[in-house]
Amino acid sequence: GRERMSGGALASFAVYSATVGLGFSGLSQLYGETLKSLTSAQRVLDIIERQPLVDQRAGAELPSPLRGHLEIKGVHFAYPTRPDTPVLNGVDIEIRQGQVVALAGASGCGKSTVCHLVTRLYEPSQGAILLDGVNISSLSAHALRAAIAVVSQEPVLFDASILANIRYARPDATLQQVQNAAREANASFIEQLPDGYDTAVGERGIQLSGGQKQRVAIARAIVGDPRILLLDEATSALDSESEKLVQAALETVMAERTVVVVA
Ligand SMILES: Nc1ncnc2c1ncn2[C@@H]1O[C@H](COP(=O)(O)OP(=O)(O)OP(=O)(O)O)[C@@H](O)[C@H]1O
Ligand SMILES: [Mg+2]
Incomplete structure (x- = not known):
């Protein structure tokens, strides 16, 4: 059912929730209906401007095992390039x-x-985001990355090999784990590339299509084994055949996690 409208938000969200056990199929209808109609004029700009914050802080400890309780509290935010245009106003x-x-x-x-x-690609100007009660701004980049994975409209890949990109959240993952994850994410195109997993992507490498980037991001999420998974229109760049396969992969990675689906 509908829950917790964000009181003071400038723009209104609706948050729909279901307790554990709701399969992905229950949501796929919602996906199907809304995905196709969404536009994304600013996506290209977005990816150019987004740079993960450089992070040298020591980092607070997260409880272990992590439960995956996420609270967004009174968050206000404007993008640095448009400081006078609030995007979130008390979410x-x-x-x-x-x-x-x-x-x-x-x-x-x-x-x-x-x-x-x-x-934490950006920080709120006011308010806080808590993970199991710990403010995420106090976590090391590594701890945050291991806890939360995102598969987005326009996944952020680094100017590095595909292998390094998939290992992002878990640098010690074996090649076997990476290959299994890529298979589950329907990213077998990687093996057809001349340099396979060693292929460089980004500025100094090849440019992947939107759908290929999404599948790399899904493989990254599978390898990372995060408590919290954010799917921001995670299948938007896929054709319907790949979409079916990727949805099945997402269903696997969603099991027993806290999941936020942007519909
Ligand atoms: N990097 C950026 N710099 C400045 N403004 C931005 C940036 N990214 C997004 N915005 C603005 O912030 C607002 C919210 O954008 P956001 O991408 O969060 O919307 P959305 O709800 O995800 O939309 P969609 O459903 O189209 O994906 C928009 O007005 C957008 O123009
Ligand atoms: Mg969006």
């Missing part, structure tokens, strides 16, 4: 451990922005 969302939540709202209302803040 409150609480997502309990193991919940599968869909975040819906008009194009441009700030859904992807919420994902950017939760992964």
